[in-house]
Amino acid sequence: MTAMMTVFMTINGTETEPLEVPEDLMLLEFLHEYLNLTGTRYGCGQGVCRACAVIHDGPMGARVVPACVTGVAWAHGRAFRTVEGHADRDEEGNVTAVTPVQQAFLDHFSFQCSYCTPGFVAAAQALVERLEVDPVPAEDVENVVLEALNENICRCTGYVRYLEATRDVILATPGLTIGDGRAEGS
Amino acid sequence: MRTVLRVLAGLVLLGVIVAVVIFFGFTGAGPVPPASRDLEALDEETRAEMVSLGEYVAKAGDCAACHESEDGLALAGGTPMETLMGTVYGTNITPSEAHGIGDYSPDDLYRAMVYGIAPGGRRLYPAMPYTSYHAVSREDIDALYVYLMAQEPVEKPNRDADMAFPFNIRPLIAFWNLIYRPDPPEGPGPGLSAGEKLADTGRGAYLVDVLGHCGECHTPRNLAFAKTGEHLGGTVIEGAVAPDITPQGLAGRGWTETDLSQFLSTGLSPQGVMTFRMFPVLSHSTKYLPERDIEAVSAYLAQDMPEPSEPPSDPDAIDAHPEGHRLYVGLCAGCHGTNGSGQPSGSVPMVGNTTLMLDNPLNLQRVILEGIPARQLSGHLRMQEMPAFDATLAEAELEDLSGYLRARWGVDAIAMQDQ
Numbered sequence: 001m002t003a004m005m006t007v008f009m010t011i012n013g014t015e016t017e018p019l020e021v022p023e024d025l026m027l028l029e030f031l032h033e034y035l036n037l038t039g040t041r042y043g044c045g046q047g048v049c050r051a052c053a054v055i056h057d058g059p060m061g062a063r064v065v066p067a068c069v070t071g072v073a074w075a076h077g078r079a080f081r082t083v084e085g086h087a088d089r090d091e092e093g094n095v096t097a098v099t100p101v102q103q104a105f106l107d108h109f110s111f112q113c114s115y116c117t118p119g120f121v122a123a124a125q126a127l128v129e130r131l132e133v134d135p136v137p138a139e140d141v142e143n144v145v146l147e148a149l150n151e152n153i154c155r156c157t158g159y160v161r162y163l164e165a166t167r168d169v170i171l172a173t174p175g176l177t178i179g180d181g182r183a184e185g186s
Numbered sequence: 187m188r189t190v191l192r193v194l195a196g197l198v199l200l201g202v203i204v205a206v207v208i209f210f211g212f213t214g215a216g217p218v219p220p221a222s223r224d225l226e227a228l229d230e231e232t233r234a235e236m237v238s239l240g241e242y243v244a245k246a247g248d249c250a251a252c253h254e255s256e257d258g259l260a261l262a263g264g265t266p267m268e269t270l271m272g273t274v275y276g277t278n279i280t281p282s283e284a285h286g287i288g289d290y291s292p293d294d295l296y297r298a299m300v301y302g303i304a305p306g307g308r309r310l311y312p313a314m315p316y317t318s319y320h321a322v323s324r325e326d327i328d329a330l331y332v333y334l335m336a337q338e339p340v341e342k343p344n345r346d347a348d349m350a351f352p353f354n355i356r357p358l359i360a361f362w363n364l365i366y367r368p369d370p371p372e373g374p375g376p377g378l379s380a381g382e383k384l385a386d387t388g389r390g391a392y393l394v395d396v397l398g399h400c401g402e403c404h405t406p407r408n409l410a411f412a413k414t415g416e417h418l419g420g421t422v423i424e425g426a427v428a429p430d431i432t433p434q435g436l437a438g439r440g441w442t443e444t445d446l447s448q449f450l451s452t453g454l455s456p457q458g459v460m461t462f463r464m465f466p467v468l469s470h471s472t473k474y475l476p477e478r479d480i481e482a483v484s485a486y487l488a489q490d491m492p493e494p495s496e497p498p499s500d501p502d503a504i505d506a507h508p509e510g511h512r513l514y515v516g517l518c519a520g521c522h523g524t525n526g527s528g529q530p531s532g533s534v535p536m537v538g539n540t541t542l543m544l545d546n547p548l549n550l551q552r553v554i555l556e557g558i559p560a561r562q563l564s565g566h567l568r569m570q571e572m573p574a575f576d577a578t579l580a581e582a583e584l585e586d587l588s589g590y591l592r593a594r595w596g597v598d599a600i601a602m603q604d605q
């Protein structure tokens with residue numbers, strides 16, 4: 001008999017009902033099976049591919065966690081953002097505007113099959129929000145982007161389009177960098 | 187009267203000189219047995235044989251553990267070793283004339299390895315494991331010499347040791363040697379050159395205690411940095427526990443001889459995966475040992491071993507440590523399993539895990555906070571990365587989690603079982 005526990009959390013800004021779930025349920029299954037939020041992808045199931053990455057909004061700001069190996073026992077009472085929660089929506093829930101990160105991925109043709117994309121959206125968005133608080137010199141952006149997206153695996157593309165898209169968003173958004181990348185960059 | 191005083195003073199001075207000569211004489215290098223053969227006049231075939239035996243001596247002796255360079259050149263020097271007295275850096279032991287051992291004679295290498303005395307009488311810090319190597323056979327050192335001299339010289343200067351006063355006064359090591367350096371045994375035997383001739387436990391002892399110098403980390407040291415009588419009894423070194431690997435210690439944590447062989451040859455066994463300074467021991471040394479030598483090592487370590495304990499498990503820990511259990515299920519169970527069973531090539535089992543059974547929680551807590559990088563073990567065996575949880579866990583949570591793990595499957599579960 002698996003022990004049960006009652007959990008609730010804030011997903012994309014909305015608090016869930018308290019739900020009775022197995023205590024060792026993983027956040028990914030919770031999103032899929034209990035909330036019908038199926039955008040978050042299941043890849044390796046052991047924390048190495050980041051297809052399942054979601055944003056945890058905690059005291060340290062936005063940080064990505066792999067939902068496949070993060071249990072509801074830890075997620076309980078915390079706030080998360082899934083891929084469904086990034087774009088603006090109208091009353092009926094239709095998307096009215098995507099985020100700059102999402103738009104850049106589209107403009108750069110960053111993905112093909114898109115299986116990895118929700119994870120990349122989470123990682124790139126979390127990076128943008130981290131730089132809002134803690135900007136870096138413009139010439140370091142390429143390295144910072146690589147570091148932030150390095151754990152996400154994509155089997156279709158060469159990663160470069162994801163990295164370039166993220167870099168362009170960061171360089172084009174005032175306040176994320178110190179100095180002018182184009183003037184100082186080589 | 188004046189003459190008498192002068193004679194007296196002269197005598198005292200003479201006495202002091204004699205004492206100093208005798209003292210440094212005796213604490214310098216001891217007798218050096220004659221070379222096993224004329225190394226200047228080797229035919230091609232013998233030289234090739236000696237190079238390959240010498241390479242094996244270097245691997246079994248794990249020279250690279252300390253003499254590796256920062257950029258991974260096995261013998262070019264630079265690895266820092268931190269002691270309470272300061273930091274010493276492994277030296278360049280490639281045949282560079284300027285920086286390495288290019289001008290060493292075979293006798294010089296023997297003196298350095300067995301007595302800790304470099305050419306010119308310079309005393310090596312006992313971080314160089316000459317108190318273990320003291321019984322390396324002359325044949326093995328000669329083979330090692332031929333091997334080392336056949337390597338590419340690397341022109342990389344040595345880094346000076348960074349020792350606190352008074353440990354930076356090298357001649358004082360003479361006093362240390364006087365007290366702590368064992369005498370080399372009478373005729374240490376033929377060592378690895380003996381091939382099949384050395385009985386298994388003899389070979390195991392030679393590989394563990396002499397060449398492998400396991401005791402340099404696993405044997406507790408006294409305040410003078412000398413190994414104590416608790417041979418292989420376990421201690422804390424360089425910020426991590428080097429566990430008790432006596433037969434009693436190993437059996438108490440459930441190790442069998444087969445587990446030891448598996449661990450030494452692949453870096454992984456039901457008890458866990460190599461971490462901290464033990465991982466490089468796999469990649470530089472033990473994974474190269476042929477099965478026969480691995481078995482000799484395990485047989486020696488498990489000599490007269492009591493019946494190994496069953497892996498402890500105490501389900502009551504769940505109720506006794508609710509916070510720790512919640513953290514385990516929320517952060518660890520996704521990989522290590524709710525029941526602690528682990529996943530092949532992904533995560534080690536918690537059931538039977540040796541780190542949980544150590545008295546000191548240091549290694550457990552460091553692994554949780556720092557994680558373990560993804561690693562190529564031996565052959566095709568890999569282990570995926572364990573992430574670091576330092577940014578996730580508050581100090582009290584770390585205590586809760588490690589307390590739970592030790593009570594569920596570790597040292598405290600053993601204590602409950604024994605009640």
Ligand code: FES
Pocket residue numbers: 041042043044045046047048049050051052053066067068069
């Ligand atoms: S599915 Fe979670 S990291 Fe791969």
Ligand code: FES
Pocket residue numbers: 110111112113114115116117153154155156157
């Ligand atoms: S676009 Fe197919 S896996 Fe990344």
